[in-house]
Amino acid sequence: DIINDCDGALLDVEPDGTVHVAWSNNARVPDRCYIFHISKPSGGSWTTPEIVSLENAK
Secondary structure (H helix, E strand, O other), rough: OOOOOHHHEEEEOOOOOOOEEEEEEEOOOOOOEEEEEEEEEEOOOOOHHHEEEEEEEO
């Protein structure tokens, strides 16, 4: 089995309360890490995760 992991998540909160989360995951593709991003405005709902970058895992 391919380990479905690359790095931990990063979290940031803007002054207006918007929360941003970014994380990487290999999406079951060896040697590749997709960097994902979601956000949630204060009082709102989470966005759909989107891939914002693709990096070599090595």
